[in-house]
Structures are given as structure tokens and as C-alpha cells.
Amino acid sequence: MLDNSMQELNGSGPKKRRNSAENICDKDENVHISQDLKKNDEVKIHDAAPDRVELLHWRDMPKHLQFNPYVLTGYRPLQDVSGCIRSLFYFHNETINILTHGVSLVFMIAVLPGLLPWSVGGWSWFLSLCHLLGALAPWCGSFLYHLFMNHTRGAGLYHRLLQLDMLGIWVSQSIGE
Template identity: 65%
Template sequence: MGRGRRLLRFRDMPAHLRFNPHIRAGYRPLQGVRGCLASLFYLHNETINILTHGAPILYIIVSWPDLIPWNEVDSYFLSWCHLLGAGCPWIGSFIYHLFMNLEHGEKIYYRLLQLDMLGIWISQSIGALPAISASTYCLPRLCRYVIVCFYCVLSIWGLYKVTPDAKFYREA
């Protein structure tokens, strides 16, 4: 399973990493950045998560020039919103799963979890702007701008509402 790597059981993990009792073994021990990066090359309980989140990142990087017909684009801003919306959830989740066992404790773990959630928020908020713009394209300009602005305000309000209280992170 880990060719000389010492993998741990569920009961051996710190409390903040014991959230799935159905996975009983194969946990990476707490380690530094180098250890987390090295875990890309052996099997453990997060291997599939890391690989399935890393593969889309590689695909987007390799194919992004061909994903959008850049010579026909009216709005580069909306095109970049689309690319951000496509890439950010994968990037945030890849980083979270790869580094979740950093030896720097629960506070860093929750920051990584926030990064994962931020990627999802970017996908749902910024990534949706092209679809909202397309669906309101035939409306009068003022109406389109009001709808897009209203959506942006709601997205920022949603981010504010799900952002945890900073007090928790000072205590953790």
C-alpha cells in the first residue's frame, strides 16, 4: 500500500482529521509540505481525491486556448469568468486534499477547507456570470445590468454568510 510509507489507522489521526469512520486505514501521518507533495507518488486514503481533482486542472491548462473561440469573443471578461469558474473548484479541492494532513494543526486544516469552499464559490458566482449574461442578453441594457448587479450582490452576501467567524480560527 505505501511501499515503506507508514500509513495510519483512523484512531491514530488527530480529531480534526477523523471525519469519516468508514475509512479505517491508509491515512497519511501529519507531515510537512515536502511529505504532502511526496504523497502524490504512493497510495493512501486521499489518492483518488487528489488524482481526480488534479486531472481536470491538467486538462484545463493544456486545452484552455482551445476551450473558447478567442478570436470570436465579444467579452474577454466573461471568457475569463468562465475559465475561473471551470478551474477554481478543482484547484481549491486539489490543494485541500493534498495538504490536509499538514503538521501545522487544525487551524491550517480549516484554512485549506475554506480554500476548497472558495473554489466552489468562485465556480458558482463568477463562473455563472457568462450564463447570466447570455440569458439576459435580449433584455434592455438597464435591466441586464440590474440583474447582473443584483446577482453579484447576492453572491457576495452568500460568501459573507458562509464565511466562518474569525474568532474560531484564533481559538483553534
């Protein structure tokens, strides 16, 4: 039951798209196919617009990324590091998580060191460092988790990123306050 949305069960949900070169060319005016290459069953596509990432449905994602059956659309496809970083610049189902954690992280890196008493005396530098690390750890871990969770390396990397996210929370609770 969780594999299909209510819309799909009623027959009104989105249908899975086929992405062949012929379908893309039929729909896009800016695409030109070289006739010489078409004879050899090779298709060369020239697109005047920048590459657009097609967001996926929950059912199209690998099992390790199907942890929330209530978010049905807007999933980024599996991508390499540069694709994950480029996902900062378009809207998808993880955008708010990435931006809120990333902006908070940058703000704290910029502001917090100037507010801490680094040289008051004794061990104040160490306590300031512990406070800084404890404050930054959960934001950094969560930012990296949400940004790279759809990496092509799959479930192994995903679980390492999740551990990094949890480690950030543990560091915050252990030495941050």
C-alpha cells in the same frame, strides 16, 4: 463507539504498532546499527531502501482529521510540504481524490483556454476569463485541500484549506456559468 472499529471491538482488528529503533532493526535485514553509537544510547540507522511512509489508522489521527469513521485505514501521517507532495506517488486514502482533481485541473488548463473566444470583440476576453476561473476554481481548491490536509501545521491550516475548497465551489457557482 465511533472511536473503535467493529474488528477492534471483536478483538480481531489491527493492533497499534510500536516504532522503536530496536523493533525496526529486528525486522529489516537492510538496517545496520553502529555499535559505537548504540553504547551512547544513540542509534544511527542506515536503510538501503527508500523511506517508506507507514499509513495510520483512523484512531491514530488528530481529531480534525477524524471526520469519517467509515474509512478506518490508509491515513497519511502528518507531513511537511515536501512529504505531502511525495504522497502523490504512493497509495493512501486520499489518492483518488487528489488524482482525479489534479488530472482534471491539468487537463482543463491545457485544453480550455484554446476553446474560449478570447478576441471575438468587446468584453469577450473578460467573459472568457470569468469562465476559465470559474471552471478551474473548484478543481484547484479541492486538489490543494486533499493534497495538504495532513500538513503538520494542524487544524488551523486544515480549516483554511477547507475554506479554499468551499471558495472554489462558490467561485464556480458565482462566475463560472
